[in-house]
Amino acid sequence: MAEPLAGLVLPVSSWLRLAPHRHWLDMQGQRLLDFSKPSRVPHGFAALGDDGRLQPGAVADGTLTARMTHVHAVAMGRGLPGCAPLAAHGVASLRGALEDHDHGGWYLTPAINGKPPEESRKQAYLHAFVALAASSAHVAGVAGGRELLDTALPIWERHFWSEAEGVFRESFAADWSDEEDYRGANANMHSVEACMAVADVTGNGVWRHRALRIAERFIHTYARDAGYCLPEHYSREWGVLKDDHRDRPADALRPYGMTPGHFVEWAHLLLRLEAALLRADGHAPPWLVEDAIELFHSGMNNGWQRDGAPGLLYTIDWARRPVVHNRPHWCQAEAMTAAAALLKRTGHQRYEHWYRTIWDYIDTYMIDRQQGGWIQELDEHNHPSSTIQAGKADLYHAWQATIMPLLPLAPSLATAVTRPGS
Template sequence: MVKEKYSQSINSALTDILQYWMEKTPDHENGGFLGKIDNDNIVSPDAPKGSVLNARILWSFAAAYNHDPQPQYLETAERAYHYIAEHFVDNNYGGVYWTVDAQGNPLDTKKQVYAIAFTIYAFSEYFIASGREVAKDHAVELYQDLIKYSLDKEKGGYFEAFGQEWESIADLRLSDKDANEKKTMNTHLHVLEGFANLYRIWPDEELKNRITDLLKNFTSHMIDSETGHLKLFFDEDWNSKSAIISYGHDIEAAWLLLEAAEVIEDPEWIARLKDIAVKMAYATTEGMDKDGGLWYEKDPKADHIIKEKHWWVQAEAMVGFYNAWQISHDPIFLDQFSKVWDYTQKHIIDDENGEWFWGIGPDGQVMAGEDKAGLWKCPYHNSRACIEILKRL
C-alpha cells in the first residue's frame, strides 16, 4: 500500500528534477554547467562555478543512471566528470579547487575538505555507472590526499580547510553561516559519505578502518547522547564550540551513518546505528511544524527557532523518517515522512519554473533572492531523496 501511494509521485518528481538540470544548466558557451540561475530561471553567465555544485551534479546523474539507465543521464554525468577532471582537479598539489571562473580558470584555489569529499563521492558513483577506471583512480588519489594532509593523526577526525599547497589558512569556513573552527560535523558527515561510496568500488582494508574511525568520531564527539541532536563545530581537541541544533543535519546523519555501517558490513555498528538512527529521528520531530514542513535550525541558548523550510531539509527528512520507520515500525515516522512529502509537493516543488525552491520563509512565502542553481543549490539532496525512497519502496 505504501508503494502504490508514493512511487508514482516520487518517480515523477525525480524525472522533473533531472529534466530541469539537463535543459537549463549546461553552459553551452564555456563548457560544463552554469554557475548561477535564480528563482525565475534568469542566468548569471559570469558567475563562478563551484566544485561542490559540479560534484553534486555528477553524483546525481551517475546515481540516476545507476537507478534507471537512461543514456541521457550518463551523457550528463560524463559532461560533469570531464569538466571536474579538467578544471577543478589540481594536478600540481592534489585536491580540488573551491571555485573556477565562468571560463573554467582557477579562482578560489583553497582546499576545502568538504568539496574533496563530495568529489570522491561523485567519482565513485560515476565509476559504477561508466566502468571508467580513470574515475576510480581519481577517487582513490583524492582519498589519499585527505589521509596525507587533512587527517588529524593524534586526535582523530579531519581538519577543515587548507591553502592551495595544503598550508594553514586563517578562514576555514565553508560559508558565512559557519563558525570558523578546525573541525565540523558537516564536513565529517560528507567525508564519511564519500569514503563509504569509495569502499563500494575499492574495498581497501585501510579505507574500512577510516570509515570505522569516522563512526567512532560521530558516536564519541558529535552526537549528543542525551538529546539525540548533533553538535556542529569543534576545536581540534573535539571541544564543542556551538549549541545550534540543525534539524536537517540531524535527520540526514540518522540514515547516512547507518548506510556507512551497512556498506562495510559491520554487524555491531549496524545494530548500534539503527538505535541511534531512531533516536535522532525522534529528536528531529521537535522541528516539525504543524503544516508538515521541517524547520531549519534552533538556537537553544536564545530559545529561538529559524522557521525557514529549506529544500534540502525536507529532502533529507523524507529519507531519515522513512528509514526510522523501516527500523522501528513506529507509525509516527511513516506519518512524518508522509507529511513532509505532502508539504514538499505543495510548497517546495516549483511547478511553474521547474526544480525546487530554495525554501519557504516563516511568512509562508518563497524565500526571495535565493538560487535555483548555484554554489549550494544543487540536484543532489532532492534527487537522492527520490532515488533512495524509490529503492526502499
C-alpha cells in the same frame, strides 16, 4: 532492487509498498533531472535561477559540479538518457580547471588562465563530494571515472584524514599549509556518505570503518551527550565554538547554533552505515540504530512546526529556541529520507506517518509546478525566500530523496543501481 528485510516489517498499507507511489517518486526524480540539465557550463556546472536559467556571468562551482557528476552517474546507471554526457562532462571538469594541477586537490571555482581562483583554500566539504562523484562515476563506467578516483582518494586520505582523531580535517591553503583551526560536523557528515560509497566501489573496508569512527565521535559521543542535539562547530582541540558565525546566523554551510536538518540527515546515514557493516562484516554496533532513532525524534521535535506553520526550520540556539525560521528544501528532503529509512528498518507506523506528512508538505509548498524544480527555501509563512541561498542550485538533496526510498539501505546509491544484488 527491493529491501530484503523491508518487505517483512513494512506496514501492509505503507506507501512504499504501493506501485503508484513508487512510480510517483520515479517521475518526480526525472522532473528534477530534466530541470537541472541547463546548469552545464564550460568548466563544470553552475547554479540556476528560480526560472531554471543560468544567471548572467554564471561560473562553475566545484561542489555543485561534484554533486551533479554523482547524481548523473547514478541516473546513467538507471538507464536515463542524457545523463551519461553530463556525468562525463562533470568528470572532465574535475580533471580540468577545477583541479589544482600544481599542488593537487580541487578549487571551489575554476582556475583562470592557469592561476588559482581568489578563494583557493582546499575544503574538506568539497573533497568529500569529489570522492563521492569519482566513486559513482567509476562504478557507472563514466570515461575517466577510474582515473579521477585514483587521483582523489590519495589526496583526500593524505591531507584530510586524521587517524589520531578519527575525523576529516576542515581546510588548508592551496599549497596544503595553514591548516584551519576548526573541526566541522557538516563536512564530516558528508564524508561518511562518501566513505561508504568508496568502500563499496573499491572493496576496501577501511573506508567503512572510518565512517564508523566519524559517527562514533560526532554522534555517539557529542550528540548523545547533548541530548541528541548536535553542535556543529569545534576547534582543533575539540572545544565547542558556541559563538561561531553568531553574526551570520543564516550562513549556508556554517550557520550559528544547531541544525535540526542535520540531526535527521545523520539519522539515515547511521542506518545506512549499520546496513553496510552488516553486509560486509555480519555485525554492527547496536548504538547505530538507537542513535538514529533518537536523532530523528530530536530533529523533528526541535525543528518541525516550531513556529506554528509546517516545515522543518533551519537553526536553533543552545536553548533549543528557533534562530532562522526559514525552511530549506534540503532539510525537508533529509527528514523524509530518514523517515523512510526508519520505516524500512523498524516497521513502526509513526515513521509511515512522518514519511507521508513530509512528502505532503514538499508537494504542497516546495514542488514548483510553474517554473520547475523545487523551491529551494521558504520563510516561516511558507512563502519563497532567498535568505540562506538564492535560486535553484541544488539537485543532489531533492533528487536523492526521490530515489533513496526505492533502494535498499546498503550498498550505496551508485553500487545499488549499477550492481544490483552485489
